[in-house]
Amino acid sequence: MAAEILKISNVAKAFGAHKVLKDVCFSVGKGEIVGLLGPNGSGKSTLLSVISGFLPADAGSVSFEGREMLGRPAHKVAQEGLMRTFQLPSMPHRMTPRELIAAGARSRLGLKGVLGRAALHGAEVEAVIRRFALDPVADIPASALSGGQKKLLSIAVALQGKPRLLCLDEPTAGVHPNLRARMVDILKEVAASGVTILIVEHDMHFVRGLCDRCVVLDAGAIIADCLPEALTENEQVVEAYLGKAKVGIAA
């Protein structure tokens, strides 16, 4: 593994008596694309929320580029360069995708960007809209987009903040199959530009095509940390998927 960008150590989280994350430990190397897998309810989204400051942990450490992230609010974690998208992104009623993408770029430019709209490059915004296939919906309220378009838009907006680690929660769920291939290409380009990616994903074809390594959660505990090709040979992983959810991991 390349030099660590993210090190998760002994993270625990309970909701009341329900222990949702149990002593979770794994690392992500700089430039890696790591898949975070596991059956429904295994704690994947909760883990992303803990990493990104949206939920407090009960114990453990989340070290990003050597700095502790636990205890920081989400906006501070994002400012550090660690951003996440949501499984079910909510979008504002009053802003369009074009405005949201431009606003994402403005926040990166800081005060200079907020004060001087001229600092924004319209052509840059156009290129992002085209890249994420949002042309037909660029000027309608973002809340009116389809689920898949909202996923694409939330990735596009997150990227404008120039994260060094991007955590994605089921980005392809609800995305049209034609656009999934484009999503793989986009994420590979993003990774090639130096952004490390931690991605929650169920689609095994997608995982094999994209991820360098996979970490598997089951009932809040890590049961595997392996190459994507090794997943189907791991008995615990196959049992976790086939035994409970009846989801074919080889699909």
Ligand code: ADP
């Ligand atoms: P996954 O993303 O792997 O499907 P989640 O992290 O969403 O799983 O949820 C893991 C478990 O934690 C589930 O049993 C879920 O019901 C529970 N859970 C998630 N969020 C909360 C919450 N805010 N309050 C209580 N229980 C929660």
Ligand code: MG
């Ligand atoms: Mg989830």
